[in-house]
């Protein structure tokens with residue numbers, strides 16, 4: 107859950123993923139993806155009023171995010187103020203203060219974030235340095251190295267600050283099985299990897315073995331209503347040739363890569379439909395869409411609930427699929443980078459500063475910074491006193507500790 111306040115220190119005249127309070131005065135808005143915790147204030151009357159009195163204020167996002175946002179009537183009033191920017195296409199934006207006329211130019215580049223359809227990271231370049239805001243992201247190891255626009259020539263760009271999705275910045279989430287090949291043909295795609303990863307193949311095998319028993323054996327994917335599970339639906343449908351039943355399709359009408367794999371026809375063996383009381387439905391051997399039988403034959407239903415938090419909390423190493431009841435299963439599935447992926451990402455980028463956007467469950471800011479700081483450039487500079495003569499070692503050692511511990515946190519992250 108993001109707790110990012112909306113503004114980066116380097117470019118305080120833009121607001122990202124927060125639209126309330128001080129952000130009401132921003133010269134431009136950016137939305138990384140369509141998840142509620144990144145849309146605070148986006149449809150509030152205060153912002154609506156601001157838009158009505160302004161010709162220049164725009165919201166920048168990816169084409170898919172624009173599409174998804176405008177499927178909801180609640181955001182229709184944004185229609186003439188949204189500018190969809192193509193992913194991986196650096197764009198110059200002029201930030202103008204409407205009262206004073208003061209101007210500032212900034213270049214922004216959207217980079218794929220692999221979190222849900224349309225999700226992007228924002229790379230800002232301008233007079234105050236280069237800043238990367240990750241939004242929520244899930245990138246596999248080595249993926250940053252393959253992003254051309256994070257580089258100038260063969261070197262990584264000199265990045266001043268990274269505002270990082272630290273949802274799983276905790277060693278207990280060291281390894282979340284990766285989800286990479288899922289989206290290989292989607293335009294919200296992650297790069298292609300040849301290995302079929304553990305998590306997906308776990309779900310895939312369970313669904314395959316159940317649905318192949320008879321045509322009356324069906325699976326209900328118990329997914330929360332949020333974008334991101336499309337990766338899973340697309341992969342299952344591609345692998346098994348069974349479309350996934352969902353409540354609505356309209357949001358995907360311009361996304362053929364997804365649209366092809368979902369259906370509103372209830373006569374299918376994989377369901378991800380929702381009902382306000384869907385757990386009750388399931389206990390009554392009924393799917394949320396109401397199906398209980400087909401051609402007079404009762405359905406045999408199992409449920410699979412994708413979740414990561416739950417897996418992170420297991421003490422013992424568990425399988426990617428765990429049976430939790432007679433016909434209920436949990437499957438490991440994540441929208442966010444794991445601990446090891448985060449470390450890999452940050453140690454590759456090596457920014458001067460890093461700021462956590464999320465506090466992991468059960469972890470305070472101190473703990474997160476203790477993990478992240480050593481991966482930054484500013485930390486290495488602080489390490490230099492290590493080479494001082496022997497006589498001062500004791501004192502220096504104490505200073506090192508304060509760099510990794512509580513001492514440095516207050517200063518770097520107000």
Ligand SMILES: [Zn+2]
Pocket residue numbers: 139141221242
């Ligand atoms: Zn999200």
Ligand SMILES: [Zn+2]
Pocket residue numbers: 351352372377378379393394395396397
């Ligand atoms: Zn259904």
